[in-house]
Amino acid sequence: MSIQKSNSQSVVAFASVEDMALKIRQKSQLKGRQADQTSLQEVRALLLLDSEALRQRRDLLIEHLHTINDTYRGLHERHLVALAKLMNTAMAEVYEVATFYHHFEIIPEGEQAPQFSVRVCDGLSCDMAGAATLLTKLQSALGTSKVKVVSAPCVGRCEQAPVAVVHQHEIGYASVEKVMASVQAEAIHAVVPDYIDLNAYKADGGYALLQGLASGTHQTEAVLKAMEDSGLRGLGGAGFPAGRKWRIVSEQAAPRLMAVNIDEGEPGTFKDRTYLERDPHRFLEGMLVAAHVVGIDAIYIYLRDEYHGCRQVLEAELQKLKLNPPSRLPKIELRRGAGAYICGEESAMIESIEGKRGEPRKRPPYIAEVGLFGRPTLEHNFETLYWVRDIVQKGPEWFSSFGRHDRKGLRSFSVSGRVKKPGVKLAPAGITVAELIEEYCGGMQDGHELYAYLPGGASGGILPASLKDIPLDFDTLQPYGCFIGSAAVIVLGHQDSARHAAFNMMNFFAHESCGQCTPCRVGTEKAAKLMQAPVWDSATLEDLNQVMLDASICGLGQAAPNPVRSVQKYFPHEVI
Numbered sequence: 001m002s003i004q005k006s007n008s009q010s011v012v013a014f015a016s017v018e019d020m021a022l023k024i025r026q027k028s029q030l031k032g033r034q035a036d037q038t039s040l041q042e043v044r045a046l047l048l049l050d051s052e053a054l055r056q057r058r059d060l061l062i063e064h065l066h067t068i069n070d071t072y073r074g075l076h077e078r079h080l081v082a083l084a085k086l087m088n089t090a091m092a093e094v095y096e097v098a099t100f101y102h103h104f105e106i107i108p109e110g111e112q113a114p115q116f117s118v119r120v121c122d123g124l125s126c127d128m129a130g131a132a133t134l135l136t137k138l139q140s141a142l143g144t145s146k147v148k149v150v151s152a153p154c155v156g157r158c159e160q161a162p163v164a165v166v167h168q169h170e171i172g173y174a175s176v177e178k179v180m181a182s183v184q185a186e187a188i189h190a191v192v193p194d195y196i197d198l199n200a201y202k203a204d205g206g207y208a209l210l211q212g213l214a215s216g217t218h219q220t221e222a223v224l225k226a227m228e229d230s231g232l233r234g235l236g237g238a239g240f241p242a243g244r245k246w247r248i249v250s251e252q253a254a255p256r257l258m259a260v261n262i263d264e265g266e267p268g269t270f271k272d273r274t275y276l277e278r279d280p281h282r283f284l285e286g287m288l289v290a291a292h293v294v295g296i297d298a299i300y301i302y303l304r305d306e307y308h309g310c311r312q313v314l315e316a317e318l319q320k321l322k323l324n325p326p327s328r329l330p331k332i333e334l335r336r337g338a339g340a341y342i343c344g345e346e347s348a349m350i351e352s353i354e355g356k357r358g359e360p361r362k363r364p365p366y367i368a369e370v371g372l373f374g375r376p377t378l379e380h381n382f383e384t385l386y387w388v389r390d391i392v393q394k395g396p397e398w399f400s401s402f403g404r405h406d407r408k409g410l411r412s413f414s415v416s417g418r419v420k421k422p423g424v425k426l427a428p429a430g431i432t433v434a435e436l437i438e439e440y441c442g443g444m445q446d447g448h449e450l451y452a453y454l455p456g457g458a459s460g461g462i463l464p465a466s467l468k469d470i471p472l473d474f475d476t477l478q479p480y481g482c483f484i485g486s487a488a489v490i491v492l493g494h495q496d497s498a499r500h501a502a503f504n505m506m507n508f509f510a511h512e513s514c515g516q517c518t519p520c521r522v523g524t525e526k527a528a529k530l531m532q533a534p535v536w537d538s539a540t541l542e543d544l545n546q547v548m549l550d551a552s553i554c555g556l557g558q559a560a561p562n563p564v565r566s567v568q569k570y571f572p573h574e575v576i
Helices: 001-029 037-047 051-056 058-072 076-086 089-100 124-128 133-140 176-184 199-203 208-214 220-230 242-250 269-279 280-296 308-321 346-353 382-386 388-394 396-400 431-438 498-512 519-531 538-551 553-560 561-570
Strands: 116-121 147-150 165-167 169-171 255-263 296-304 332-337 377-381 410-417 423-428 452-459 488-493
Touching: 001 058, 001 332, 001 488, 001 538, 037 076, 037 346, 037 538, 051 076, 051 346, 058 076, 058 089, 058 332, 058 410, 076 089, 076 220, 089 169, 089 242, 116 133, 116 176, 116 377, 116 396, 124 410, 124 488, 124 498, 133 147, 133 308, 165 176, 169 308, 199 280, 208 220, 208 280, 208 388, 220 280, 220 388, 220 396, 242 280, 242 452, 255 280, 255 346, 255 382, 269 280, 269 308, 269 382, 269 410, 269 561, 280 296, 280 382, 280 388, 296 308, 296 346, 308 332, 377 382, 388 396, 410 452, 423 431, 431 452, 431 488, 452 498, 452 561, 488 498, 498 519, 498 553, 498 561, 519 538, 538 553
Parallel strands: 116 147, 255 296, 255 377, 296 332, 410 488
Antiparallel strands: 116 165, 165 169, 410 423, 452 488
């Protein structure tokens, strides 16, 4: 009897365990939100990839998000769930990447995406040209559930201020009438500029240098020596000697990779876009020459998302190049940024290319040793590569023969603000802002006198008109608490305010901080709030400045104090 009871209890117990296991399996299957079949089919068909291909390319996450975002004018949560399922990636990981970048529009469940988005640039040059008034009027005239009107950080068209973007259609010298006409006509796609295409570039001797390297007519060591002798330094802002960088990376173990930075997010900077819109193959040949000399296996071009017309140019010309290559090409992939200034920092850009949040890496190791996908990586700014062909073919003396005030080389200055003729000005390195304005920009706008200028965009500081004769080049501005960076010169007139300019810059930094480190994330936000006071609390601001400078992981937090300190030093009457 006791045995039978025991067996009966065992059977009951066994059934209970099975039932419990079934419930556990059912519960685990229902854990979190599940992808529905409709969304899975939509995402799979849109990306034109099967699920296995998706799983193998985790680095394409941002590209896939762009495709979905473009098609549906936003990222619906059901599509994010489906994408996570197809890529065999945690939903949290997909969501944290999607929410990191400004240009991804997350659409909550049950809501509709706006039919159009209108972004009005609030960068300093656009601000001086009346962007705030334009934004207010557009929000009043267009702001509905179908049209979303918002401010946006600098979109890289400062010479055309004020600027608005309707979906992907850039409108320079924007007005309410122009923007409304674009929305009403559904003119929302980027305008592809006229440019020198592959055939025209080849007809003018293009790719002869690359072909010479491939055939042995030109020796790699000679090209490398020419780059070193020219004195060309990185033109993205850091200024590291280009030839030395080539040599360092070439000495690393293969396979070696290359990452090209065309993220150009520094407010006031638009030189890379200007050259790319005119002569893309001069850059592409320089890129391929560098790849040949250094021994690069794969190239990743990271292009700023605001440059929609440039993206179409590069896509078309890269396809032509691959169909009719001048020599054996490495693998080339064009990657699209998603609206994050921080990705102009080289390691943050690499994180983004890998499909992750664009957060700067701690160093060492440096990316020349451990970079993209863990491999030695040659990272270059667009313009640095743009000059390679001319330097090698014309000789390093050609480049170094230019210069003023004991400086050497050429610089492309992006000039905007209160000048008659803003734009990209190719001028001798070491030119002063007074010379630049008078000789290249047609002088100051009528009714404006030079009051101040930013020599290096948002992070380069602000100098008064009394220091208008300082040579503009690497290493010449540091004694004054400034630096040239990407040579974005924003000119202020006597009716403008250096204090307001610094506040505009700090708001930008607070908006664009990646949030990884506390000094930058909290410091920029607190500084912006303190700068709104009628009288600045200079002691507290300086305390924040020093903490950001000492403890921030990357250049954003380290440079954020520059405009504040410049105002405190050179324009104290504006903050007392």
